[in-house]
Amino acid sequence: MSLTRTLAAVAALGLAVGAASYTPPAAAREYVSVTVGTRPPPPRFERVPPPRAGYVWAPGYWNWARGRYVWVDGHWYAARPGYVYRAPVWRPYGHGWRFERETWHRDRHWHR
Structure with a gap:
């Protein structure tokens, strides 16, 4: 075998071993479930600002922090093409x- 063929074979073997041992980094996803014994207060009235191109309005909500409900004001998020924003919500459970945190879901009607 010539030196060129030997080097090519060693390079190919190295690439194969490297590719086989590669694991992509895990997506940074964590989910913390919050269950509270008392019903959250009714939502506060917020004046929703006029629409802004390229942004999505996230309404305010009650969060649970340090043993009590705390209001989080509404705010703007940069729009994510192909995704739909779902606001956080409290649901009866047992x-x-x-508390179900806000999420972005793929928009099945969206096409590039």
């Missing part, structure tokens, strides 16, 4: 209330 004998309490479970």
Whole structure:
């Protein structure tokens, strides 16, 4: 075998081993479930600002922090083409209330 063929074979073997041992970094996803025994207060009135091109309005909501409900004001998020924003919500769960955090879901009607 010539030196060129030997080097090519070693390079190919190195690439194969490297590719086989590669694991992509895990997506930074964590989910913390919050369940509270008391119903959240009714939402506060917020004046929704006029629409802004390229942004999505996220309405305010009650969050659970340090043993009590705390209001989080509404704010703007940069729009994510191909995704739909879903605001956080409290849902009945067993004998309490479970908080579902805000999420972005793929828009199945969106096409480039």
